[in-house]
Amino acid sequence: MTQDLVQQIEELKSRRRAVILAHNYQPPEIQDIADMTGDSLELSRKAAMTDASVIVFCGVAFMAETAAILNPEKTVLLPRPEAGCPMADMITAEDMRRIRAEHPDVPIVTYVNSTAAVKAESDACCTSANSIRVVSSFSDAATVYMAPDQNLAKFTALHSSKRILHWNGYCPFHHALQPEEVLVQKRAHPESLFLAHPECRPEVLSLADQVMSTSGMLRFVNESSHGSFIIGTEIGILHPMRQANPDKAFYPASMKMLCPHMKKISLDDVLRSLETLEPRISVPEDIRVRALGAVERMLQIS
Ligand code: 13P
Numbered sequence: 001m002t003q004d005l006v007q008q009i010e011e012l013k014s015r016r017r018a019v020i021l022a023h024n025y026q027p028p029e030i031q032d033i034a035d036m037t038g039d040s041l042e043l044s045r046k047a048a049m050t051d052a053s054v055i056v057f058c059g060v061a062f063m064a065e066t067a068a069i070l071n072p073e074k075t076v077l078l079p080r081p082e083a084g085c086p087m088a089d090m091i092t093a094e095d096m097r098r099i100r101a102e103h104p105d106v107p108i109v110t111y112v113n114s115t116a117a118v119k120a121e122s123d124a125c126c127t128s129a130n131s132i133r134v135v136s137s138f139s140d141a142a143t144v145y146m147a148p149d150q151n152l153a154k155f156t157a158l159h160s161s162k163r164i165l166h167w168n169g170y171c172p173f174h175h176a177l178q179p180e181e182v183l184v185q186k187r188a189h190p191e192s193l194f195l196a197h198p199e200c201r202p203e204v205l206s207l208a209d210q211v212m213s214t215s216g217m218l219r220f221v222n223e224s225s226h227g228s229f230i231i232g233t234e235i236g237i238l239h240p241m242r243q244a245n246p247d248k249a250f251y252p253a254s255m256k257m258l259c260p261h262m263k264k265i266s267l268d269d270v271l272r273s274l275e276t277l278e279p280r281i282s283v284p285e286d287i288r289v290r291a292l293g294a295v296e297r298m299l300q301i302s
Pocket residue numbers: 024038039040041113127128129171199212213214215234
């Protein structure tokens with residue numbers, strides 16, 4: 001049955017000249033049919049470079065929106081358009097304009113986990129893979145404002161000479177991880193390295209051997225001579241880690257780190273999207289053009 005579905009998706013995909021991009025947190029069967037899996041930065045880059053006519057984005061809304069910002073002439077599909085990101089909804093364009101009015105000389109760097117309208121009010125975007133580089137690129141600024149993730153802002157501040165002001169947004173699933181839970185895992189698996197995502201709170205990050213984006217973690221475990229790891233990010237990442245490293249051990253820092261928004265898309269949804277070329281994601285042109293400036297600045301820097 002699944003094999004049947006996969007074959008139908010493959011056939012329709014080539015007929016539609018479509019590419020399937022999937023985030024590292026997507027369900028295993030979605031990652032397995034994707035043309036490319038990656039973190040937010042890699043998927044933005046791929047979306048910027050693809051010559052496919054249709055992009056089927058298996059992730060959450062802000063990721064598909066970023067693809068639409070970069071590709072106004074292409075059809076961008078998000079098989080389940082209600083798959084959102086609670087952190088992205090913690091700040092509005094109006095909040096951004098207020099920040100700008102209060103800090104007129106301060107560049108605003110916005111995490112890609114944000115709506116297109118919020119990106120449009122920003123000087124540059126960043127991801128978990130490049131926030132330090134993007135902030136440093138404002139060489140004339142002593143202070144930079146980061147939105148919406150407070151934890152990424154605090155992590156970036158530790159590695160930057162700049163004063164970082166920030167909005168108080170957070171990812172409910174990363175922010176919920178407590179240092180005590182990490183310590184329990186460390187005691188149970190003392191031989192393990194602890195890798196954490198910068199969306200975790202500072203008390204958790206201070207326990208980490210490495211702080212990195214999802215694809216940064218994947219590269220690290222693939223290349224490391226170490227045999228076991230405690231993973232402080234959404235548990236969907238365990239699938240590609242275990243697939244590429246059957247001899248290594250991976251322990252989730254907490255089984256509660258499950259983002260339900262990232263688990264909405266099924267193979268049936270992907271097939272239906274390819275059949276109907278719906279649901280499409282598009283961004284109003286005036287917002288798109290302004291958001292593009294912030295996304296392009298990020299892509300140029302990284
Ligand atoms: P990455 O860019 O590291 O993949 O993170 C995206 C995300 O939503 C983390 O919660």
